[in-house]
Amino acid sequence: MLFDFIELDLKEKGKLYHTLYNKIKEAVELGNIKSGEKLPSVREAASQLSVSRTTVENAYDRLCIEGIVESLPQKGYYITDYNKRKNSQEYTLNDFNSKILYDFSGRYIDTKLADAEVWKKTVRSVLQNTGELTSYGNAQGEEALREALSWYSYKARGVISKPNEIVVGAGIGPLLNILCGIIDRKVKIGFENEGFKKAQSVFNDYGIETVILESDESGAKLESIEKNNIDILFLTPSSLSKISVTALSRRRNEYEKWAMESENRLIIEDDYNGELRFFARTVPAFQGKLPEKTVYIGSFSKLLLPSVRLAYMVLPISLVEKFKRKLEYINQTCGKIEQLALAEYIKSGNLEKHLRKLRRLYYEKSQLFLNQIKENFRDSDIKLFETSLSCVLSTGLNVSSESICDYLKTKGILVLPSLKCGTIKLSFSGIKAEEFETAVKLLKKEIINFWKNQEIV
Numbered sequence: 126m127l128f129d130f131i132e133l134d135l136k137e138k139g140k141l142y143h144t145l146y147n148k149i150k151e152a153v154e155l156g157n158i159k160s161g162e163k164l165p166s167v168r169e170a171a172s173q174l175s176v177s178r179t180t181v182e183n184a185y186d187r188l189c190i191e192g193i194v195e196s197l198p199q200k201g202y203y204i205t206d207y208n209k210r211k212n213s214q215e216y217t218l219n220d221f222n223s224k225i226l227y228d229f230s231g232r233y234i235d236t237k238l239a240d241a242e243v244w245k246k247t248v249r250s251v252l253q254n255t256g257e258l259t260s261y262g263n264a265q266g267e268e269a270l271r272e273a274l275s276w277y278s279y280k281a282r283g284v285i286s287k288p289n290e291i292v293v294g295a296g297i298g299p300l301l302n303i304l305c306g307i308i309d310r311k312v313k314i315g316f317e318n319e320g321f322k323k324a325q326s327v328f329n330d331y332g333i334e335t336v337i338l339e340s341d342e343s344g345a346k347l348e349s350i351e352k353n354n355i356d357i358l359f360l361t362p363s364s365l366s367k368i369s370v371t372a373l374s375r376r377r378n379e380y381e382k383w384a385m386e387s388e389n390r391l392i393i394e395d396d397y398n399g400e401l402r403f404f405a406r407t408v409p410a411f412q413g414k415l416p417e418k419t420v421y422i423g424s425f426s427k428l429l430l431p432s433v434r435l436a437y438m439v440l441p442i443s444l445v446e447k448f449k450r451k452l453e454y455i456n457q458t459c460g461k462i463e464q465l466a467l468a469e470y471i472k473s474g475n476l477e478k479h480l481r482k483l484r485r486l487y488y489e490k491s492q493l494f495l496n497q498i499k500e501n502f503r504d505s506d507i508k509l510f511e512t513s514l515s516c517v518l519s520t521g522l523n524v525s526s527e528s529i530c531d532y533l534k535t536k537g538i539l540v541l542p543s544l545k546c547g548t549i550k551l552s553f554s555g556i557k558a559e560e561f562e563t564a565v566k567l568l569k570k571e572i573i574n575f576w577k578n579q580e581i582v
Contacts, residue, residue: 126165128173130157141176142183149184153193153204164194164202226537227564231515232431233555238486239430240479247475248466262461264452266293266437270468274437277471278423281400281480283409285416286439292448295434295458297395297422298327303455304420304438305331307447308357309389315355317345318364319544321395342367343376350383356390358383360411363397363512368408377411384418391441393420398427398512400480403488417441425467427514427554428480435459435467487514494553497565515541515552520572522547522579529575536571538564 131148133141152158165173170181185202188194193207251257265271271288278284294300301324314328315338325335339349344365350358358380365373384390394411402408412421416439424436440448470476491509498507498518506519520529526542529549533540541550556564 126158126162128165128170131174133174133176135175142180142187145174145176145180145184146187149188150191150193153207156208158204160204160206160208162204163200164204166201224537225534225539227539227560227567228555229515229538229540229551229553229564229568231513231541231552231554234427234431235490235555235557237557238483240475241430243475243479244429244433244466244470247470247473248462251462251465251469254465257465258461262457262459262464264455264457265448266291266457266459267461267464267468270464270471271437273468273471274423277476278410278421278437278439279413281477282396282423283413284421284423284439285413286421290440290442290445292438292440293457293459293464294436294438295460296436297424298323299458300422300436300438301327303448303451304393304444305333306451307444308391312356312389313354314357314359314393315345315350315353316359317361321359321361324359324395343369343372347376347379347383358390358392360392360394361397362394362399362408362411363510366508366510366517370408373408377414380411381415381418384415390418391420392418393422395422397424398514399423401427401483401487401512401514403484403491403511412439417443420444428476428483429467429470433463433467435463487511490553490558493558494561494565497561498551501565501569513552514554515550517543517545517548517550519545519548520576522572522576524579529572532575532578533568533571536567536574538568538571540568 130152131145133144135141137144149158149164164170164185167178167181167185171178174181185194185196189196189202191207192205194202195205196202268288270293271291274291274293275286275288278286292300292303294303305328310332313334313336315336316325317338317340320335320337328335336353336355338345338353338355340346342365344360344362345358360380380392384392392411392415396410396412399410400407410421412419418441419439420441421439422436423439425433429435491511491514495507495509495516498505498516502518502520505521508517510516522529523546525546526544526548529547530540530542533549541552543550551568553561
C-alpha cells in the first residue's frame with residue numbers, strides 16, 4: 126500500500142503522529158482502505174512520508190488500541206473488520222424495514238437464466254489477446270462488434286443496417302445523448318402508451334419538448350400524432366401487451382405514410398428486448414420497414430446480464446454524416462473488453478443458442494407467475510408484457526400507483542408504479558420460480574393491509 130493520499134505538515138512535529146492516525150482512520154471509515162489490507166511496515170511508512178519511525182509507531186499503536194488495526198507477529202499491521210462492527214452497532218429498525226424481500230422491479234434476472242459461464246469464458250478469451258487491449262477503443266464502437274450487430278440484428282429483428290451506421294454505447298442514456306446532438310432541438314417528440322421517463326428526461330434536458338400520445342393496444346393513435354403536431358415519434362414495442370399482427374401492421378402503415386409526408390419527420394424505435402417474445406408471434410422491428418426514417422435502438426440487458434451495460438443505435442443515412450462530424454468529440458462509454466466479448470459471443474452462435482433457451486424458459490416462468498397472480502387476485506385485470514418480462518396488475522384500489530408502491534416498499538416488496546390509478550407493474554425476471562407462491566401471497570397480504578389502512582383513514 127502507498128500512503129500517497131496522506132499529506133503531513135512536517136513543521137508540526139508534535140502533532141504528526143496524531144495527524145497520521147486521523148488520516149488512516151478516516152480512510153478506513155470511508156472504505157478507501159478495506160478490511161484485511163496490509164499497511165506499510167513502520168520503516169516503509171516512515172520512508173514514504175519522510176517522518177521518523179517513532180511517529181509511525183505512535184500512530185499505529187493508537188489505531189491498534191481502537192481496534193482499527195491489528196499487529197500480527199512477523200507479518201505486519203493489518204486493517205481489522207472495524208467498519209463492519211461499527212455499522213452493525215448502528216443497525217436500526219428502519220434499516221430492517223427497508224430490506225427488500227422480493228424485488229419485482231426488473232432490475233435483476235434469475236441467476237439460473239444467465240449464461241454466465243459461457244460469457245466468462247468468452248471474456249477470458251478476449252483478455253488473452255493483449256494486442257487488442259493496448260489501444261483506446263473506437264468512439265463509435267469496435268468494428269468487430271458493429272459487424273456482428275449488423276448481421277445479428279437483421280436475423281433476429283429484421284433490422285437493415287451497415288456497420289458504419291451503428292453506434293455502440295453503455296445503455297440507452299448515452300445513445301440518446303448522442304442523438305440529441307445530431308437532431309434539431311426545435312422539435313416535438315411524441316411517446317406512445319405511458320411514455321418512457323428516462324428518455325423523456327434526456328430530451329427535456331436538451332430543451333426538446335415531449336408529449337404523451339393517446340394510445341391503444343397497437344400503440345400511438347395517428348389522430349393524436351397529428352393533433353399534437355409531432356415531429357418525432359418514439360415507439361416502445363415493449364409497452365404493447367397482446368399484439369394483433371393485422372392491427373399492428375395497419376398501424377405501422379399509418380406511421381410510414383405519416384413519416385414520409387415531411388422530410389423532417391423521424392421515428393425512434395426503442396426495441397427493448399424485442400427478441401424475447403415467447404408467447405405471441407414475434408413481429409420484426411419497424412426499422413426494417415422504413416430504415417431511411419428510423420433510428421433503431423437495441424440492448425442486451427435481459428439476454429446477457431443487466432451489469433453488461435451495452436446497447437446499440439442504428440442511424441438512418443440522413444443522420445450518419447452529422448454523427449461523423451461530431452465523432453472526434455464523442456467518448457465511448459462502453460468498455461472495449463465487453464464489446465469484443467459480445468462480438469465473439471454473437472459470431473460463435475452462443476447468443477442465438479441462449480436466446481432460444483430463454484424463450485422457452487421465460488414462457489414456462491411467465492405461465493407459473495400468471496397462475497399465481499390469477500389464483501391470489503381472482504377478480505383483478507392482468508396484462509402481460511412479454512419483452513419486459515412483466516405484467517400490470519389492477520389492485521382495485523382507488524389510490525395512486527405511487528402510494529401503493531411506497532407502502533409495499535416499507536414491507537420489503539419492491540414494485541413499479543403505473544400511470545393508471547390503482548395499478549402496479551410486476552416484473553418476474555429476477556425472482557426464482559420456486560419463490561413465486563410465497564412472494565405473490567405476501568404481495569396479496571400487504572395490499573389487503575394497505576386497503577384496510579386506507580379504510581381506517
